Amino acid sequence: MKTMRALIALISTAALAAALALIVSSGAQAEATVGLNVKVYSYDPGNTPERQPYTLCEGAWTHVDNIDADFDAQFGGIVAGCQPEFVLVHYTGSVRFPSTGVYAFQALADDGFWLSLDETPVITNDWVLKGRSGSVYSDISIVGGHAYALDAWYYEYGGGANATLTYSPDNGSTWETVPPSFFTSLPGATITSISPLVGSMAGGTNLTITGTAFVSGATVTVGGGTCTNVAFVSETSLTCRTPSGSLGVADVTVRNPDTQQATKIGAFTYQIPISNPTINSVSPATGATAERIWIDIVGTGFVSGSTVTVGGSPCSPNIFLSANALTCFNPSGLYGAQDIVITNPDSGSVTKTRGFTFQGTDPSLNYQTPRLFKLSFVAVGKLLKVTQKPKGSLKVTVSAASRLVCKVSGSYLKGLKAGTCSFSLKSVDSLGRLVTTKAGKIKTR
Numbered sequence: 170m171k172t173m174r175a176l177i178a179l180i181s182t183a184a185l186a187a188a189l190a191l192i193v194s195s196g197a198q199a200e201a202t203v204g205l206n207v208k209v210y211s212y213d214p215g216n217t218p219e220r221q222p223y224t225l226c227e228g229a230w231t232h233v234d235n236i237d238a239d240f241d242a243q244f245g246g247i248v249a250g251c252q253p254e255f256v257l258v259h260y261t262g263s264v265r266f267p268s269t270g271v272y273a274f275q276a277l278a279d280d281g282f283w284l285s286l287d288e289t290p291v292i293t294n295d296w297v298l299k300g301r302s303g304s305v306y307s308d309i310s311i312v313g314g315h316a317y318a319l320d321a322w323y324y325e326y327g328g329g330a331n332a333t334l335t336y337s338p339d340n341g342s343t344w345e346t347v348p349p350s351f352f353t354s355l356p357g358a359t360i361t362s363i364s365p366l367v368g369s370m371a372g373g374t375n376l377t378i379t380g381t382a383f384v385s386g387a388t389v390t391v392g393g394g395t396c397t398n399v400a401f402v403s404e405t406s407l408t409c410r411t412p413s414g415s416l417g418v419a420d421v422t423v424r425n426p427d428t429q430q431a432t433k434i435g436a437f438t439y440q441i442p443i444s445n446p447t448i449n450s451v452s453p454a455t456g457a458t459a460e461r462i463w464i465d466i467v468g469t470g471f472v473s474g475s476t477v478t479v480g481g482s483p484c485s486p487n488i489f490l491s492a493n494a495l496t497c498f499n500p501s502g503l504y505g506a507q508d509i510v511i512t513n514p515d516s517g518s519v520t521k522t523r524g525f526t527f528q529g530t531d532p533s534l535n536y537q538t539p540r541l542f543k544l545s546f547v548a549v550g551k552l553l554k555v556t557q558k559p560k561g562s563l564k565v566t567v568s569a570a571s572r573l574v575c576k577v578s579g580s581y582l583k584g585l586k587a588g589t590c591s592f593s594l595k596s597v598d599s600l601g602r603l604v605t606t607k608a609g610k611i612k613t614r
């Protein structure tokens with residue numbers, strides 16, 4: 170009878186998959202991504218084992234496709250490739266369920282079983298000597314698509330040896346074995362924290378997401394909306410700008426290019442800003458690129474605890490003086506006119522466009538601060554030389570009426586015949602913005 174059942178088990182797909190996984194894991198194959206990592210230990214039979222490493226079984230399984238094995242029937246009675254009894258099996262990896270819902274879980278195991286998802290214990294009271302059985306753990310909220318970090322333990326003390334992890338997507342009505350396609354042995358991304366925790370319903374909050382296993386190319390949603398300007402800082406940090414959202418809490422989800430995703434439920438709160446700050450003046454409003462200086466900002470509606478950025482970089486420290494004044498330590502290393510943004514703790518925010526101008530030269534862009542452009546004309550023989558200080562992009566044009574009188578030749582005006590030549594000069598900065606114009610006339614002979 171037992172042989173017959175063993176035969177049936179062997180020809181089942183699950184058993185074949187498990188057998189294949191065993192072969193793959195023994196060779197120097199590419200890292201398997203489907204299934205779970207396994208460590209198998211033998212322990213002292215004197216006691217029920219703790220969930221901790223004991224003596225690692227050399228040559229035992231290091232990978233399984235899912236948690237579904239009848240060791241007596243399938244593997245010559247050898248538990249997880251180790252020995253017949255007193256074996257502890259530790260499963261790690263991640264598990265994703267396709268649909269969001271309220272789930273139930275049950276491990277049918279002989280003997281003990283324990284499971285946590287994202288470090289929250291789920292199957293907790295089955296760590297005992299018993300026949301093949303397990304309590305039903307219901308009312309477990311599962312987010313579809315989220316890669317839950319899985320931590321599961323099984324131990325065999327003696328006698329029958331088997332373990333199957335089952336789930337019910339409808340909280341206990343229908344049950345299935347958790348299939349191999351739900352498991353991944355690579356760690357999924359996790360979100361540990363976000364900052365700030367609140368922002369305006371209008372969006373535009375610069376969010377920093379801290380976690381693990383982020384991958385370049387990851388996308389982020391907040392309350393289902395796309396968080397824009399996602400910047401991959403490191404595998405533990407992402408930044409993005411929140412979309413507009415509905416009043417109240419919103420889930421934050423990071424989705425790696427391999428489609429594994431992590432969701433932090435209700436991590437961000439959209440609120441209606443009460444404060445409505447304004448900026449009247451900034452002093453000084455210019456400074457050297459290389460130098461950090463204190464700037465005074467005068468306006469209305471300032472609140473203690475606000476953040477200030479200049480050109481997107483923190484103006485910090487930032488000292489709240491009153492509802493009408495604050496002072497902050499300007500960042501350095503920026504060029505040209507930059508926006509100043511003040512954001513109050515309630516997410517009320519104001520932007521002063523081009524509120525501070527850094528007077529410096531960006532060596533990579535040959536960027537010139539607009540206000541420093543100076544144009545002049547010098548007669549060189551019969552030519553009028555146009556100069557610009559400092560050097561930048563200069564366009565000289567001749568009016569239509571003057572085209573028979575003069576023409577542009579490089580940075581010179583050249584007389585063609587006697588008459589009056591009307592011209593205009595345009596300076597353009599490295600971003601293509603018009604910064605200075607000047608018109609003039611010259612008599613040619």
Ligand SMILES: [Ca+2]
Pocket residue numbers: 279280299325326327328329330
């Ligand atoms: Ca047993």
